[in-house]
Amino acid sequence: MYPVDSASLFAGLAASDKAAFMRHARTRRLTRGELLFAHGDPVTSLYLITCGSVQLFRTTHEGQQKTIALVKAGQPLCEDEIMDACHGRRTSGVAVEDSELLEFPVARVKEMARENGTFALNLLSLVAARLHLAEVEAEHQAAMSAAQLVACFLQRMCVLYDFNQAGFELPYSKTLIASRLGMEVKTFSRTIAKLKDHGISVEGNHVAILDLKAVGKYVCSACSVAGSCNTHQAMEIKTAH
Amino acid sequence: MYPVDSASLFAGLAASDKAAFMRHARTRRLTRGELLFAHGDPVTSLYLITCGSVQLFRTTHEGQQKTIALVKAGQPLCEDEIMDACHGRRTSGVAVEDSELLEFPVARVKEMARENGTFALNLLSLVAARLHLAEVEAEHQAAMSAAQLVACFLQRMCVLYDFNQAGFELPYSKTLIASRLGMEVKTFSRTIAKLKDHGISVEGNHVAILDLKAVGKYVCSACSVAGSCNTHQAMEIKTAH
DNA sequence: CGACACTTTGAAGACGATCAACGCCGGTGG
DNA sequence: CCACCGGCGTTGATCGTCTTCAAAGTGTCG
Numbered sequence: 001m002y003p004v005d006s007a008s009l010f011a012g013l014a015a016s017d018k019a020a021f022m023r024h025a026r027t028r029r030l031t032r033g034e035l036l037f038a039h040g041d042p043v044t045s046l047y048l049i050t051c052g053s054v055q056l057f058r059t060t061h062e063g064q065q066k067t068i069a070l071v072k073a074g075q076p077l078c079e080d081e082i083m084d085a086c087h088g089r090r091t092s093g094v095a096v097e098d099s100e101l102l103e104f105p106v107a108r109v110k111e112m113a114r115e116n117g118t119f120a121l122n123l124l125s126l127v128a129a130r131l132h133l134a135e136v137e138a139e140h141q142a143a144m145s146a147a148q149l150v151a152c153f154l155q156r157m158c159v160l161y162d163f164n165q166a167g168f169e170l171p172y173s174k175t176l177i178a179s180r181l182g183m184e185v186k187t188f189s190r191t192i193a194k195l196k197d198h199g200i201s202v203e204g205n206h207v208a209i210l211d212l213k214a215v216g217k218y219v220c221s222a223c224s225v226a227g228s229c230n231t232h233q234a235m236e237i238k239t240a241h
Numbered sequence: 242m243y244p245v246d247s248a249s250l251f252a253g254l255a256a257s258d259k260a261a262f263m264r265h266a267r268t269r270r271l272t273r274g275e276l277l278f279a280h281g282d283p284v285t286s287l288y289l290i291t292c293g294s295v296q297l298f299r300t301t302h303e304g305q306q307k308t309i310a311l312v313k314a315g316q317p318l319c320e321d322e323i324m325d326a327c328h329g330r331r332t333s334g335v336a337v338e339d340s341e342l343l344e345f346p347v348a349r350v351k352e353m354a355r356e357n358g359t360f361a362l363n364l365l366s367l368v369a370a371r372l373h374l375a376e377v378e379a380e381h382q383a384a385m386s387a388a389q390l391v392a393c394f395l396q397r398m399c400v401l402y403d404f405n406q407a408g409f410e411l412p413y414s415k416t417l418i419a420s421r422l423g424m425e426v427k428t429f430s431r432t433i434a435k436l437k438d439h440g441i442s443v444e445g446n447h448v449a450i451l452d453l454k455a456v457g458k459y460v461c462s463a464c465s466v467a468g469s470c471n472t473h474q475a476m477e478i479k480t481a482h
Numbered sequence: 483c484g485a486c487a488c489t490t491t492g493a494a495g496a497c498g499a500t501c502a503a504c505g506c507c508g509g510t511g512g
Numbered sequence: 513c514c515a516c517c518g519g520c521g522t523t524g525a526t527c528g529t530c531t532t533c534a535a536a537g538t539g540t541c542g
Contacts, residue, residue: 145529183530183531184531184532186532187530187531190530
């Protein structure tokens with residue numbers, strides 16, 4: 001269970017305001033694979049994952065499904081959709097594993113944002129951060145090879161999930177990760193083999209990042225002016241305003 | 242000159258509040274090609290373009306430059322950067338043509354958002370809309386061929402710039418548009434030829450969209466559940482909350 | 483044990499990027 | 513006035529990368 005109070009959404013809020021807001025929360029429990037909402041559904045709620053993780057995805061006309069995001073415990077869900085409720089969900093949301101989340105009615109969230117400037121700015125920070133992330137992601141997709149994408153992703157995951165670089169287990173299936181990276185499973189599979197030569201070993205679900213320099217050399221203009229993709233580390237962590 | 246008062250940023254604001262905010266505005270005039278800010282610069286201001294247009298881009302290590310966005314008169318600039326001033330500009334901004342814009346200090350904007358709930362929600366709407374746009378864009382890049390991208394772009398431009406479908410002039414150079422679409426000029430050039438067969442004729446800077454159905458058949462799951470990319474039209478127009 | 487989802491691998495194919503060369507135009511300077 | 517240059521746009525040929533098709537191995541769970 002994730003400590004809800006420390007969510008960046010509530011940073012800087014008075015305990016009383018937080019408590020008042022929390023009274024509108026409902027707890028939702030999902031089992032592995034259960035649908036939280038579907039593409040096109042009306043946007044009625046904002047969520048905060050307290051346990052587990054959720055996959056956001058879209059299904060293309062051919063039935064293929066593209067993963068937009070993997071959201072883990074402690075992170076909010078759909079904070080970017082609350083402002084245009086009229087257009088319906090932009091993605092489908094499904095529990096990757098047994099999960100638990102807090103559900104806040106959109107109307108309450110807007111009300112809170114309208115009345116509490118700090119909360120509004122927190123919300124703005126979150127959405128802005130996601131936008132930045134989306135831009136970086138887009139640039140990566142365009143500029144980097146499959147191998148670079150995978151290396152970059154593994155390294156970021158390592159930081160974000162607080163894993164030990166020297167050895168950790170993949171928290172998601174390879175199929176899911178491949179979809180998240182926008183590539184075919186086959187390509188992902190092939191790519192993994194090549195990574196051995198670049199300081200990253202993957203065997204089954206076990207990953208070991210042996211040579212960090214090899215990863216770091218993939219420079220990316222979106223991440224910093226002249227730095228390396230190691231600065232990704234800061235990207236998802238920062239939320240303060 | 243664009244009517245500033247009708248900017249979506251100020252929707253629903255009391256005239257007095259708007260006026261108070263506007264007092265902090267400074268007018269900036271840029272000549273064609275002039276730099277507004279560079280990648281990495283501290284984020285000091287939010288802009289509102291009153292006249293002309295601005296290119297946002299990043300320069301990669303090899304010196305190539307990728308266009309992130311083309312912002313035209315009436316639209317705000319950098320509304321997504323104001324919340325993490327510490328990280329510096331994420332893009333460089335340059336005037337595509339002689340332009341004029343209003344400049345608001347970041348501190349004032351934050352202050353306004355903190356005190357005025359409506360303004361805060363307007364800001365949130367803007368950033369959320371941009372995020373949505375970025376996601377759709379990413380999906381397009383991944384799912385559509387070069388020809389589809391160009392067709393889609395031309396059609397959207399037609400709506401966004403209020404052009405006549407039957408015949409209009411490109412407002413930007415082909416080089417710039419190609420960069421905006423994330424493709425090489427050469428590819429863009431070749432693609433244009435192919436479009437003739439699909440109901441879009443381009444000769445020099447003159448474009449005519451003859452067969453709309455041809456364009457419309459490029460369906461895209463990001464835009465609507467089962468609709469066509471014609472719904473792009475709604476995308477950039479909506480900003481209300 | 484058998485169904486089925488997940489993963490790996492080989493071979494062929496499609497697409498866009500890259501290399502290279504050329505025509506076009508506006509500006510500059512001799 | 514003309515020769516030169518740089519930016520822009522077009523076109524042909526080639527190349528690398530990722531997807532697709534096809535097939536088979538691995539694992540889990542009923």
